[in-house]
Amino acid sequence: MSATGTAHAAAHRSGGGGASGGPRHLAGTGALLRLALRRDRVMLPVWVLVLGTLVVSGNGSIAALYPTAADRAVLAASMTANSSLRALYGPVFGDSVGALVAWRFGVFAAVLAAVMSLIVVVRHTREEEETGRQEMLSAAVVGRRAPLTAALLTALVANTALALIITAGLAGRGAAGALALGLAVGLTGMVFATAAAVAAQLTESARLAKGLTAAVLGAAFTLRAAGDAGDAAGGSLLTWLSPVGWAENLRAFAGDRWWVLLLPVAAVLLQGLAAYELASRRDVGMSFLPARPGPAEGRLATAGALAWRLQRGGLAGWTAGFLVAGAVFGGMVEGAADLVGQNAQAREIFQRMGGAQALSDAFLSALLGLFGMVASLYAVGSVLRLHGEETSQRAEPLLAAPVGRLRWAAGHLVIAFAGSVLLLLAAGTGMYLSYGRDPGGVLAAAAVQLPAVWLLGAVAVLLHGAVPKAAVAAWAVAGLAVAVGWIGPALDLPQAVLNLSPFGHLPKLPGAAMEWPPVLVLTAGAALLVAAGLAGLRRRDLVTA
Numbered sequence: 001m002s003a004t005g006t007a008h009a010a011a012h013r014s015g016g017g018g019a020s021g022g023p024r025h026l027a028g029t030g031a032l033l034r035l036a037l038r039r040d041r042v043m044l045p046v047w048v049l050v051l052g053t054l055v056v057s058g059n060g061s062i063a064a065l066y067p068t069a070a071d072r073a074v075l076a077a078s079m080t081a082n083s084s085l086r087a088l089y090g091p092v093f094g095d096s097v098g099a100l101v102a103w104r105f106g107v108f109a110a111v112l113a114a115v116m117s118l119i120v121v122v123r124h125t126r127e128e129e130e131t132g133r134q135e136m137l138s139a140a141v142v143g144r145r146a147p148l149t150a151a152l153l154t155a156l157v158a159n160t161a162l163a164l165i166i167t168a169g170l171a172g173r174g175a176a177g178a179l180a181l182g183l184a185v186g187l188t189g190m191v192f193a194t195a196a197a198v199a200a201q202l203t204e205s206a207r208l209a210k211g212l213t214a215a216v217l218g219a220a221f222t223l224r225a226a227g228d229a230g231d232a233a234g235g236s237l238l239t240w241l242s243p244v245g246w247a248e249n250l251r252a253f254a255g256d257r258w259w260v261l262l263l264p265v266a267a268v269l270l271q272g273l274a275a276y277e278l279a280s281r282r283d284v285g286m287s288f289l290p291a292r293p294g295p296a297e298g299r300l301a302t303a304g305a306l307a308w309r310l311q312r313g314g315l316a317g318w319t320a321g322f323l324v325a326g327a328v329f330g331g332m333v334e335g336a337a338d339l340v341g342q343n344a345q346a347r348e349i350f351q352r353m354g355g356a357q358a359l360s361d362a363f364l365s366a367l368l369g370l371f372g373m374v375a376s377l378y379a380v381g382s383v384l385r386l387h388g389e390e391t392s393q394r395a396e397p398l399l400a401a402p403v404g405r406l407r408w409a410a411g412h413l414v415i416a417f418a419g420s421v422l423l424l425l426a427a428g429t430g431m432y433l434s435y436g437r438d439p440g441g442v443l444a445a446a447a448v449q450l451p452a453v454w455l456l457g458a459v460a461v462l463l464h465g466a467v468p469k470a471a472v473a474a475w476a477v478a479g480l481a482v483a484v485g486w487i488g489p490a491l492d493l494p495q496a497v498l499n500l501s502p503f504g505h506l507p508k509l510p511g512a513a514m515e516w517p518p519v520l521v522l523t524a525g526a527a528l529l530v531a532a533g534l535a536g537l538r539r540r541d542l543v544t545a
Contacts, residue, residue, distance in 0.1 A: 027143035032150035036124045040154065046476040047116045048161045054487045055109050055185075056169030058101040072100060079103070080232050084332030087229035094254030098173035102181050102252040105487065110247040111221060112483065113162060113189035115377075117155045118196040118213040119475060124151035126200035126209045131391040148197060148279050152272065155193035159186040177253030184247035187264035191243045192217055194271035201278035202289050206388060210381070211314055218321060220244045225328070243267060303403050307411030310389075311382060315419045318378050322371065322423045326430025329367050333360055333435050361511030364431070365445055366489075369503055371427040372449025373482040375420045379457030380478045382416035387464045387471045390543050405537055413461065413530070420453045441510035448509050451522035452502035456481055458529035465533030468543045 037044070066072045076095040079085050092103045125148055128134040134147060163186030170178035195216055199209040224245040227238030239245035243264060250260045386409055389395045399408060428446030432439045460474035484493070485501035498504040502522055507515040 023143075025143040025145040026149055027146060029143065029146040029149045029153070032124075032142070032146055033153050036120075036150055036154040037157065040120065040123075042470075042473055043476045044116075044120070044154075044158050047112075047479055048158055048165065050480050050483050051109060051112050051116070052162050052165030052169065054483055055101070055105045055166050055181075057493070058105045058487075059097065059170055059173060062100045062104065063097050066097075066100065069095065072096070075100065076103075083229045083232075086232060087225040087332060088329075090224070090228050090248045091232050091234050093234070093251045096173070096253055098170060098177045098181075098253030101170065101173070102177070102254070106181060106184060106252065107221075107224070107244060107248055108486065109166075109185045110188035110244055111217065112479070113159060113185050114192035114217050114244075115214075116158060116479070117189040117193035118210060118217070120155045120158060121151045121193045121196040122200055122206050122209045122213070123472070124154060125197065126203065127206035127388070130204075130206050130388065132393065144280060145276060148200075148275060152193060152197060156190065159189040159193070162186055162189070174253055176256050180250050180256045180258070181252035183261060184250045184252060187261065187268070188243055188247045191264050191267045191271070194268050194275060197275035198271055198278065201275055201282065204289065207314065207381075207385065211317065215317065217244075222328075224248065302411070303398065303408045304411035304414065306398070307385075307415055311385060311412070311415045311419075314382075315415065315422070318419070319422055319426045322375075323426040323430045326371065326427035327434045328430075330364075330431030330434035333364050333367070333431075362508070364435070364442065364510060365508045365512075368424075368427065368431070368442075368445045368449060368509075369506070370486065371424060371446065372453055372503060372506075373485055375423045375427075375449065376453045376456040376478050376482065378423060379416050379420045379453050380460045380474050382419060383413065383457050383460035384464065384471060384474060385416075386412050387468065387543075390468070396542055399542070406534060409465075409534060409537060416457050417454055420457065421447075421450060424449055424453070438510065444514075445509035448506055448514075448519065449503070451519050451526065452481075452506055454526040455502045455522050455529070458526040458533070461533035462529045462536070463533070464537070465540075466536030468540070 066075055072095040076092040076099075079089070080092045089103060090107050093099055128147065163182035165182075166185060167175075167178045167182035170181060192213060196209060196213040199212040200206075203209045203212060220242040221244050223238045223242040227236030227240070227242070227245060228234060228248075230236055231239065234245075234249050234251075239249065246260055246263045249257065251257050386395075389412075395408065399405060424446040425443065428443040431446075432442045435442065456474075456478045459477050460471070463474050464471040481501040481503065484498060485503040488498050488501070488504075495504075505518040505522065507513070507518070
């Protein structure tokens, strides 16, 4: 049965296809929720536990670095006075340990919760339709709204667990403030979960749905950064236009403005209603923004050309984003270095992230390390496009032609690994344009992130090739590496923990001496993992669902 016919049949069994309807529209939601939680039984606990633990660990770290009220007051005043650091972390609204934890980790925890949520919702909505699994499920007694409801409930379970971990872990600093921070992070995740639900109705591919939601998240972070850079009180209109800014302006441990929670709650409700309305007006597998048909006569002579056609739009968007972000953050280097130089504890944090060289170099190195971590997410997503092509059964007819599996995979892998080079060079170029010093050193510092990026991309190749059912776990591996590398230095975690991230082994350029052994070891490790993954791909059967 076709997708359209199946959808109409399912709608008929569940009480009609309109936006209105009774509980029959939700028939099967519980079973689909259990299925989603079972499928994500590894990925979601890793995301939630790692992110929650890292935020909670900031409690002890901040208390150890700033043991007295006077130390904390000096830090709060100095950080709030600098527009560059306000753009990066937001203004400091209080000088208690809890308020400093919320300042240092609140924005980034909210962003990572949003990333987790958009991945989960798209995975259990548009990706299910793209692979054909939803059509089979709809042939059973499954209500029209059940798949979307189950996906949103899965995101709600994850964000609730994350909020509870943060609340319980920081309750010793004040139960109200801990609850405020937990709700700020969890509700930000739900805002982008419902945004992803809307995107999944509008687009025809899971990749595009993730890309659109990620672009909204990037715009929200940029609005918040621009607003905070211009207003130390957090009252800028730009900040209030951003869901990430709402999390910040809840002011956990610094007054706890509970009324701000009405904004994310309203956004969740409105976006959720929009997603349900859109879902009721389309057939399974269809979308409101269908992909444009190609030319009547094919122009793609090779599998690599097809891979380029499929991924060029995403690569262009990522490259433009890295170039702009590099220019924005490059302009912060001098101001941040001048300020941090007046604070011994803050200087230690940046030197753990960027090395013991001059502060401007350490800050630049730390920023480029962050770009490397984000680039690793691009690499993983680009590699997993292979998995999407295979599970959606688009790879099978291609491989039925005289196209070998290695040739098919090579096109996507070249874009993934070479594309990450382009992204980091774009970030380095943007930084040089705004920083204006030593272009060779800045570009070298950007390029030295590549072995760690490639290693995480290679993990995705290995999982897809050898254990395709666990391919999605590559996101959890990348998320763990990013979380440890991003937040770990500020928590003063032991070196053994920091070494869990490949970024912890890289030389701290610019300023520090180049160390070739870790670069070569990481590169060789990436090559071996890619080879093992491709060997597994050659031997196994194709995944069809």
